[in-house]
Amino acid sequence: MDLLRNRRKRATSVTSISQSSDGTSVPELPGSVSPPETWVEVDISTTDYARRRRELMEMMADLRSMGADALIDLPAVVVIGGQSAGKSSLVEAVSGINVPRDSGTCTRCPMECTMSSDATSWSCTITLRMGVVNNGREQKPTTVPFGRTITDRNEVEIWLRRAQTAILNPHVPSSSFHTKTVEELRNTKNTLKFSCNVVCVSIKDPNATELSFYDLPGLIQNEEADTVALVKGLAEHYTKKENTIILTTIPMSDDMENQQSMTLAREADPSVLTKPDTLGAGAINQRRRWVEIIEGCSEDHKLRHGFYCVRLPDDAERAQCLSRVESQRLAAEYFDTASPWKDVANRHRFGIPGFVSDISRLLIQLIEEALPRLREDVDRLLANCNRDLDALPLPFTNDPQIEVLERINAFCDVFKSVVNGSHEDKRLAQRNRALYAIFKSEIRGTAPDFRPFEEPEEYVPLDDIEGNMTLTKRAPGVSAIGIYDVRKIIKDAIGWELPNNVPYQAKVNLIAQFTKLWITPSERCLAAINDVLAEVISNLISIHFGRFRALEDYVGIQVDTCKSHAQKAVKTALDLETTPHYTQNTHYLQTIREKWLSHYRVVRSNPTQYKARNKTPEFEGLRNDTHSYVEAVPESTTCIYSESEVDDERTSCRYPEAVKEYPSPKLSKARKQCVREVVESFGSRGVLDYSGSKSVSGWNAARTSSLAAPCRPSSPVVTPEVKALVALAEAGYPNLKASDLSRLLPPDSFEEELVVMADVRAYYHVAYKRIIDHIPFTIEHGLHHALAKQLSQSLLGSLLTDVASGSNFSDRMKELVSEDASIVQKRVMLSTRKERLSDIRRRLMTFSNST
Template structure:
């Protein structure tokens, strides 16, 4: 490679090194060191280990020297090669408060003007350190005074009681000169051993924190003492057990006299790597002694004297590692090493920035956002949101359906509970009833209701027989005429089942209220949990409102139940139809036409009120002319299809009667087609008993249809199958049957009212009215107009505020760091 190519490569390397040093400086200014392990060289050493002299030799400046400890805060020296004259700018990087707590973002404070005379740096460093230790490093008043003080005045100023002994805030020196190498390092206070334990620990902690991770540890080791005795060497070994990041700098070689043969040989073994080996090895420097400093020799003169010393003094001049001697060799090594580790660290730094950004963003999302409005407006917004959500849950809107669905389940159970209170009338005498059969009684078809599930039935419901009814009626009779049921008898029977409604109503409200209160508590926690005091007040106000509406609603429900004790309805048509249905049903069961007690009523639609009008087109050729096996056309509601034993659609006949009970559809004209056998779709063979029962049902329908047909021929039109039951001979218990039908029918009327009105009252008078009042109640109860009270309610948990502030600052800092890395090309 020719000299021109070498110069180009050297220039490119120097340019990149300069850019890398500038990048690290920029990142430190942003506070990246709080989150990232930035590459750095850290200079440590025991007190009086020659560290100050080494710093002077590397930086080319004079640093303060006093008896005892002089350096009391970190000093970051940043050297930049330039074509201009020598200049130095001192600034303070404030990262910690007076208690040592890291600030969210560093403050960079420029301290004084640019220094162009090297001799003024020492006093400027004394002033800068005093500014950091004085308390508030950003105080411009203190700075103005310090910039005018001489050394004695600074010393007096530093003796104040409030003055800190040490600080982790940093003095930064930006030195530009034509004769320096692009390089930067951090000089830490010397490790002390003979001082208060608190101060000793403070300095050691500062050193330990700075020599971890991506740091190159530059440990100064005076050759006047054995290496094993030096605390700085032990701390470096703890931080870097394998010695891959440590460089030993041996100082004060001129203190070893010619007679110190064993000591000199020991240090040569260390320099040449035979003892205490380190990955980057050791360097030996010689700095001006006291007399030379007194003569104020120049840096150039000091380097010349150093070179001559190592060239002429044994055993250093015969060492096999001559590149290990001299400050220049050390600086070149450090500069190249820092450039290398910085270049190598950038991709990992970028990855760490991205990972930290993702993590901090995720953590921020877990915290409640900061309040953006004034306390009163913020509180009003929160109350409005809570009230709106409560309304949505009650109405079942905006996907908040759980409460409404839960209430529907409660209301269904309430309906069943009320239905189970129906009076259990049986059209038999006690001696005629079979107890086991009566337990299977099912009258759901009569009332157009779905049959109750076995689990919904109560086996202990009292059964009322005809002889019980007769006794009850007689016990209420006074001046009534025969067969006239006294009003008190009916009233007592109605009051009896209404009294049974108290528990179902109370239980229904209790169940709905439990779910509602649980929902409100959850909503209160969801909306106000970040403010514990506010949440407690909201819960108290809401509970008070709940109690008020509970009392009011329970009273309304009791009033509603009491209203039902007095018989009344304007739904007379339904009452009349239902009374007739029950009367016909009881009479049919009593006559044996319907197998009531067995629980398997024959599903004969004719017994449910279906009518037949007889207008025959021609007289029948035979009493039975069954086109489909029942003497009915296939379109007739009485026509059965499917396999034997299949009932007609449930409620089909009832629907016809209920739709127009006064005008029934005409029965079909019974023509005389060819006799046909009973037809059904092939299916598994039914049991003989089932076939026999169905055959009997078939015969009953055919027989009754034929009777209606013959009556129609005689002019008795518009008759129904139940009309045939009325043609039966008077029953001696007709009064009781009629009484049972009327009471049971009125139960159906009031039952249908109560199962609607109770849920409606709970939904509207309790749930809707209560949530509708919440916003007004909370605004008044919290005294929303009082700004100070609103502010007190919204006082956040200090820990939450602190965590959010830290994360927000970290996120902002990382974004700035990432921008700088992107600009650099990482």
Template sequence: MFFNLPQIAVIGSQSAGKSSLIEAVSGSSLMFLWISVPRDSGICTRCPVEVSMISFVEEWKCMIKLRIEYDPSGELQGNSTLIEFCTLSSPANVDLWLRRAQASILCRERPISDFQIMSLNELKRLKPGEGSMLAFSMNVIQVQLEDPEATDLTFIDLPGLIQNASQSEISIAQDLVKKNIKEIGTVILITIPMSDEMENQEAVRLAKQADPSSDRTIGVLTKPDTITRGAIGSRERWKEVLQDKLHRFHHGYYCVRLADDEERAKRLSRSQSEVLATDFFAKTEPWSGFVDRSRFGVPNFVKDMSKLLLGMIEANLPELRVAVDQLILECSNDLEAIPIVPTKEPSTEILLRISDFCRDVMQAVMGEDHKFLVQHNKRHYETFKVAIERTNPDFWPFISKEDHVNPNLHVQGGSVGPLDLEDVRKEIAEALTWELPGTIPFDAVKMIVLKSTTKWSASTNKCFESVFQTTSSVVGELIEYHFKQFSKLEALIQSLVHFELDTCKSKALGIIHKLLSHESVPLYTQNDLDLATEKSKWLSKYTNVYRMSGNHHLSWNPPPPPTAYSGGASQPRPRAIPKGRSSSRSLSTSPVRPASPLHTYNDELSVMATVSAYFQVASKRFVDHIPLAIEHELNQFFAANVHQALLQDMMSGTDVPGRLKDLLSEDEGITTRRQFLNERLTRLEEIREKLSQFNT
């Protein structure tokens, strides 16, 4: 049920006549399979059977469906699945189809179609509880019976409570009963065979647990014809029960006589069965002595049940209306979320979907829609920019970096350096060849620059791969959005699109590597103005820090005289602290003049400034060129070419119309879900219409 609409749950022992009672109420052979004697495996009720009777119809019809809510292990699934099993226009084969439906529910590992063609003998050979066939199931058989002569009632026939079985089977049967009688809107109908003692009825005990005050419990005494004439004590006890003197229920008891085997074999009509029952109660003691006859027979029971359910509905009418409206809204929203059934010719439908997909890809790349892609890629580019900036040579314009604290002239965490004046002097010395005296070899600048730019490859490749993965993910989401309704088409589009994306990736990566090679040799820029400005700025910074190096010194001892480079030979670095002095260091609190004239390190300071200036110019163009190259050569190139690539594949080969038609076959899960929601919505609207007929 969608909500707690009043209904009747029929419980009792396996031989109490539950299904026979429902058969009598329904007025057809609806439950014939469960009341056949002798009983074989598969005959008894082994799963809940929900029977809804509708009288506002012109002709008889029976629809049987399977409501699958639990997996074979008994665990509740995420979604309920409603499967249409059969539609019958005659009661003749109801028993066979109910057998088939129950067998299908008990053996979920086999296709439903296997059971829809099984013969009666094949069904009888099935052994519930053996192999892959369950002994019981919590999944439900839904029977909607449309009969002009029926009474509008909803029954749930539950597996009978058993004693002579394994403990697991006994527990499952009890759990099914407990689950279906706990709701306050459920009337508990206990079928009690008069061939047994009242005190032995397990169903009565479970009903009292669920409904201690018995406000919604009704007893139906069955098999009155099994009490022999000589069982006087038994007759008197059952008479007192029916008179509500023993084991009292709020709504009392009813007594019904149901068809025996001989009468059932004759396929008597409802009216014929009622005549036999009326005659039995009129002529058999002690029932013939009752003045009030309203508690005897199926017709009286059905009439009172209808009044009871009607009263429960009217009492809860406002809540029911709100619940139905809410369920209709939720169901409608779920239906809107499911893609509509395609109505166009297959080639037209597919081409339109491809065009829409490619348009969305282009809009995502350009940031016109699906802004997630551009937003994430810009974050990748920002991370890339920071990584490149961290490769800036970290120059410390001191004679010895070991004796000074970081002047913080460059980005923290740099991967090249720190390099002090002596380190730069060494680079100059190692680069000297036939340069004239006073000339700084260009290779000194080049080698320091290349120490930085050669580290750009790792950050560039990482940025490229991050952008590619983001683009691939967004494209995958767009494929799912446009094609998930058709699993075959979605799989093909997924394959073709990612092949095209990989092709674009390979081409774009080649261009990226070319751009990387451009930043090796030669070192070049036409941006003379910025280069000169940056060099002047950095030379001024380095010179000022060098002049005030005492502010960054770690020792009170002044630095020793500098070494000089000559002919490429590097002199050993002097000790910052004389031997025998304490090695403890503290930051100087007053300026200390450098130990040598400024001109001693002019060349080194000039190299530092030149390298830093060129790095600024080169890195600024590089952190722009790489993102633009990725966007143009990967994302935009892919977005511009994927449409043509898809069309070429779709429209080539043999039997294109047939292939496109096959690709457009809808995913079975979506079809089933849409059908389930449509049926659910129809039923809810019918319920709302019926509720509107009641007066508040």
């Protein structure tokens, strides 16, 4: 039984039922109708399909030769079925040729059979359609003629065997199979088990009906899983299209529900037969049910275009080499005499002639309905193809040498402006500045943590005496160093020094503890800078060399060279900080040393205030040097003015009468002026406390009097430091500062250690200020500016050197500006598709104009 059905919901579904030749035992049903007399020697070339639409079928053949079926959904008839399903016999009955027959699977590639009546004699030509799909990439099919034109029907079978063997061995020249015998072909070890390439059979027969169909390999089950899936996938490739009419062949004695081909049909259209029926010997009820199906009376198996029943020659009749006319006569005689088929009123449902006529009309109807959609699809695909081609860069047409120079110069000019910050894109400079700020913070975190106590962990860190150098986070490698730690370092460094001489090596060892911590932040900073540079270079390359990747390689070499030089320069800069420890910024070094030494002395004299357990907001201000006593007053509770902001009114606020008149009238004029300068020096710091506090520093009371109105001129109180400095000035010790008061403290047994701490901490600040500038400058000049300066010359030099080593300068230049292979491949693919679509469109329009 053959089931023909259309995948489209609007199209028809047709089934052809194959009856065995033994019809002698078929019981009769009442009410049979006499068959018409026109069944014998019917000329199927006289059907309306052939007379009206010969040109239409020729157009479909032309479109397939152009590879249109890989781009658009061309209407087609596809014959599928299982092994031993009578598919080959049906193909022979329709086409009038003999196809290969073997035990098992004999069809291993699709066969496209096209029949035309536009001839005066019978002939057959075979071609191979190769490379419809090549590694998943679309490619215009290549049609390879196979052998000569066949004029003897008996030779078709052997030529079909040869053609299929050539398809299964694509790496062997097809001409080598032209002379092989059947035995040689059977003994050939094929490279492939199945193939999607097509054997195309073109039959010219004046008595034929214009028809085209695909005969697919029979569906298999008893093979390896991958082979079964391959054959099924090949069938699904053809049957999944909407404009495909599927003809499934199943013997009437088989159970349709168990047929794999019916499963495909069921997946394609829900109206396909779903309930299996079997036909055993003497199964009268089953025969009656088949009659109901053919007549369209079965509610379970209704199809729009019904079912067809055909009788195909058996082996004995095939051995007699009966003509097609004789085979049709025997089939007609069987259906006219055998019950229950002779009693079916619609005789058109039996035999090949009626089947071919109806299928022809159905296919023509499908083609005519699909033509407007085919034209729309081609126009849409052609528009998309043109759009994709327009999106690609234009093919290279300039002189290669000029093009190379222009692109290199443009790239180098833009990169130089980006490095200098004059380009509109400021991201390189801005991102690098942010990275340098992070680097500065990390270096700041390496400051030595000196705590001048016997148990340093029990005290708070002492940072920092300079407000603009506030320490926010220490590096992991920094540990607290107490007074005994410093003493041990001094002891370990003692050599042949005289007494009262601290070994210089002790300071060197302490300095090395923080300078060695600068390596990691420096390397991390350089790596981040390199990442930013790589991103910038990549963006510029995509703009200037995006199509010519060969030039990109030269840029990468120069960038890597400059990165290597910058890394060496950074290492050199860090090595400079290891030895010798030197600076000409002696004034700053001495000033900061004195501040830290004074600070350490004060801290040593007031240890309880720096206990970690006592670190409350009240003592948070005591982290600076002696100036903290007068400078730690919160801004909201003191009168703080810079010298430039002082006017008469504010001066009266800052200097109340009690202070102005503090020097004794008995002092000389010069001595009074000295005392006045002391007061002025405190006033210039903007500090006066009107809280009435008796505290030594005055800052604690100032914090607690935040609700008091500022600058109240009543009840002035002068801090003890001011009084001490005024008294010293009156005694003839002018120009003293609050930090000088620490010299009045009693001698400390750890004075040497405090001096070492102050020396090392002071040198850290000098080196810190130096390194946070030196490393960024080294990176900028060793990497960015060096690259910007050398890039153009280096690129051209490398190109000339490379080209000079070759044989042809012009060819090498062409290679350098050769496009990326993916772009070239895409342009070729789109151009090929455009050419195919244009040819297809012209063929469709030609047919439209002719009709």
